[in-house]
Amino acid sequence: MVEQQTVTVVEGFVPVIDLSFKDNAAGRTRIAEAINRACASSGFFTIVGHGVPAELIERMCVTNREFFALPDTVKERVAHRPGVSGFRRLGGSTAHSLDLKTPPDLCEVFSAHVTGDLPDEERNCLGDYWASWKLANVWPTVPVDFESIWHEYIAAMTELAGDLMRLFALALDLEEHFFDRIFDNHVSSVAVNYYFPQHHPPLPGQLRRGEHTDWGSLTILYQDTDIGGLQVRHGNGEWQDVPTIPGGFIVNIGDLMALWTAGRWVSTMHRVINPELGNASSRLSIPFFYLPDHDAAIDPIGSFAGGDHDTFGITTAGQWISRKMQKTFAEDPADYHSAD
Numbered sequence: 058m059v060e061q062q063t064v065t066v067v068e069g070f071v072p073v074i075d076l077s078f079k080d081n082a083a084g085r086t087r088i089a090e091a092i093n094r095a096c097a098s099s100g101f102f103t104i105v106g107h108g109v110p111a112e113l114i115e116r117m118c119v120t121n122r123e124f125f126a127l128p129d130t131v132k133e134r135v136a137h138r139p140g141v142s143g144f145r146r147l148g149g150s151t152a153h154s155l156d157l158k159t160p161p162d163l164c165e166v167f168s169a170h171v172t173g174d175l176p177d178e179e180r181n182c183l184g185d186y187w188a189s190w191k192l193a194n195v196w197p198t199v200p201v202d203f204e205s206i207w208h209e210y211i212a213a214m215t216e217l218a219g220d221l222m223r224l225f226a227l228a229l230d231l232e233e234h235f236f237d238r239i240f241d242n243h244v245s246s247v248a249v250n251y252y253f254p255q256h257h258p259p260l261p262g263q264l265r266r267g268e269h270t271d272w273g274s275l276t277i278l279y280q281d282t283d284i285g286g287l288q289v290r291h292g293n294g295e296w297q298d299v300p301t302i303p304g305g306f307i308v309n310i311g312d313l314m315a316l317w318t319a320g321r322w323v324s325t326m327h328r329v330i331n332p333e334l335g336n337a338s339s340r341l342s343i344p345f346f347y348l349p350d351h352d353a354a355i356d357p358i359g360s361f362a363g364g365d366h367d368t369f370g371i372t373t374a375g376q377w378i379s380r381k382m383q384k385t386f387a388e389d390p391a392d393y394h395s396a397d
């Protein structure tokens with residue numbers, strides 16, 4: 058018998074859920090119940106006992122730290138450019154996805170997609186509009202094992218995210234494999250955020266990451282320090298720090314889960330605040346954005362069908378995410394055109 062307290066190991070707005078028993082039926086039921094509570098209140102929880110090897114996470118952190126420590130001229134060799142994903146010295150303005158006008162976020166980013174190594178002709182079929190998952194991946198040659206570690210990490214995240222979606226299905230009283238077919242050609246990505254040391258005071262309204270919701274189904278986030286900075290917005294409008302749990306991943310749901318559940322689960326606003334002035338610490342965060350097939354519908358599912366939702370005339374997951382991304386990077390001189 059798996060008791061409730063062995064599953065939710067820390068209660069709170071962002072509870073800590075232990076997945077150690079996810080491979081037995083009683084454990085899965087308990088975990089699904091805990092996930093349902095978290096997703097209906099904050100949309101955020103931390104997982105431990107997730108089974109991703111600590112040494113893989115460590116290698117992923119080390120190789121990315123090495124990359125971001127390289128001179129700009131070297132990093133620019135793998136720069137994001139039309140048709141190609143990669144390194145961005147300006148990590149966009151996530152608050153722009155909500156039409157808020159803020160200065161650029163104080164981070165650099167390197168991103169790659171699960172689709173990014175496919176041949177051009179296959180990628181070009183993934184939506185008839187601009188989309189980041191249609192870009193080719195570009196890989197630095199230094200650090201030498203960068204690309205292979207990224208691939209290993211993406212494979213581990215894909216497996217974990219698929220299992221989380223099966224737990225989500227149980228939590229929503231759906232058939233356990235309900236979501237599998239919506240993700241059989243998923244267009245997920247990893248975007249490593251490097252929050253560099255701040256030697257100058259930020260501009261008014263400028264944050265490491267401006268407030269935003271995530272746009273996909275779920276995000277699995279690792280942070281490589283305990284200096285913190287990630288905050289989620291409580292229903293009463295207050296911002297709450299997300300505690301760092303050693304070895305844990307933060308999981309949050311994105312807009313698609315809120316749309317699919319007609320708002321029963323919440324896609325919660327979050328942001329990353331600046332360190333105190335004079336504190337020159339840096340931080341790496343590694344979100345894995347689990348994004349379904351680009352043509353997945355965004356209508357409410359199962360028993361939520363017919364519920365209220367305003368999707369601004371958008372019908373597919375790909376259009377929804379692409380529109381948000383274009384707003385986030387609108388000041389980037391790349392080849393964007395409307396997702397409509």
Ligand SMILES: O=C(O)CCC(=O)C(=O)O
Binds near residue numbers: 250266280329344
């Ligand atoms: O760095 C973090 O803790 C969060 C980053 C984030 O919210 C994002 O990249 O969507």
Ligand SMILES: [Fe+2]
Binds near residue numbers: 270271
């Ligand atoms: Fe986010």
